[in-house]
Amino acid sequence: MTVRAEELEPHRQGLLRYALFRLRDEDAAHDLVQETFVAALEKPDSFAGNSALATWLTGILKHKLLDAQRRQGRELTLTPDEEEDLSDLATLFDHTGHWGSDGPRRWQKPESNLEDQQFWQVFRECSQRMPPRSALVFTLREVQDMEIGEICQQLEITASHCSVLLYRARMSLRLCLEKNWFGETSCD
Incomplete structure (x- = not known):
């Protein structure tokens, strides 16, 4: 099952809410949602259709969030x-x-x-x-x-x-x- 760009946009607000709840930065949340869409479009055939599109996109976003938090954790020091x-x-x-x-x-x-x-x-x-x-x-x-x-x-x-x-x-x-x-x- 192939994913097309126009199918992603209706999921933007839900993914953004999910990312905002986990991050302290609205701009970073927007960036991660955009990265999620890019990842989905780079491998559109990786969506097998075994779950809802929103579930698949949320899974991609979770990985993007973890990567961002790892980077953030390395960059932050006690102040x-x-x-x-x-x-x-x-x-x-x-x-x-x-x-x-x-x-x-x-x-x-x-x-x-x-x-x-x-x-x-x-x-x-x-x-x-x-x-x-x-x-x-x-x-x-x-x-x-x-x-x-x-x-x-x-x-x-x-x-x-x-x-x-x-x-x-x-x-x-x-x-x-x-x-x-x-x-x-x-x-x-």
């Missing part, structure tokens, strides 16, 4: 910005290292928050504020459900470094969501 996040995290704990008096806030109705489009907008804004390396590790673990070992191998980092990056990302996200969603204020 002073990531160290600055620790000052915000310190406010969560008391002098003994335990949760402060108020601790994490409870979600009143988590199911309704997860269905709220405004929540996801705030979530995206909060995740874009994370240091790039922490955000990448968070995305690989929590969004793409990769195992720690796979992340470490892909990004060439140790398991303890990976854990630190995940911790920082989760705490950064928590602080931002508490301030901008649960506190019912808009993002700074």
